[in-house]
Amino acid sequence: xxxxxxxxxxxxxxxxxxxxxxxxxxxxxxxxxxxxxxxxxxxxxxxxxxxxxxxxxxxxxxxxxxxxxxxxxxxxxxxxxxxxxxxxxxxxxxxxxxxxxxxxxxxxxxxxxxxxxxxxx
Numbered sequence: 001x002x003x004x005x006x007x008x009x010x011x012x013x014x015x016x017x018x019x020x021x022x023x024x025x026x027x028x029x030x031x032x033x034x035x036x037x038x039x040x041x042x043x044x045x046x047x048x049x050x051x052x053x054x055x056x057x058x059x060x061x062x063x064x065x066x067x068x069x070x071x072x073x074x075x076x077x078x079x080x081x082x083x084x085x086x087x088x089x090x091x092x093x094x095x096x097x098x099x100x101x102x103x104x105x106x107x108x109x110x111x112x113x114x115x116x117x118x119x120x121x
Contacts, residue, residue, distance in 0.1 A: 047093040049121055050076065054088050058106035061086050063094075063115070075110030077103060082115055091121040 050063040056075070061082065065074040079099050085092050099112040 045095065047095055047117070047119075049091060049093050052082075052085065052087060052090050052092065056107065056109060059104055059110060060107075062110055063092070076113045076115075077107065077110045078115045079112050080114070082118060085118055085120065092118055093121050094118045 048065055050065040053062050053064050054060075056062055059075075059077055061078060063076040063078065065076060067073055076096060079101070082092075094115050095117045096113040096115050099114055101112050103110065103112060
């Protein structure tokens with residue numbers, strides 16, 4: 001009986017205690033200290049400038065962002081209405097994030113984005 005008890009204690013010490021110690025260590029490593037603050041991207045990144053266009057009828061309203069190197073412009077498809085800024089040809093400044101969704105049916109250019117912090121240039 002003493003041998004069986006010793007065997008169970010040995011197994012517990014060798015197998016179970018080390019795994020519990022690793023679990024508690026992982027929990028402390030993944031928790032961020034309270035002194036770390038997150039940086040908001042819109043404070044560090046300059047605004048993007050583009051022109052409102054309705055030339056791509058199947059895409060609805062798009063924002064054409066020129067390539068600074070003279071290449072092909074980037075076409076952004078706002079995920080939601082841009083309200084008072086939805087006027088053909090006006091230049092706007094904004095921040096954006098790409099959205100993980102498909103383009104509108106029949107729209108083969110650009111990519112959907114979430115537009116925020118919009119201002120008329």
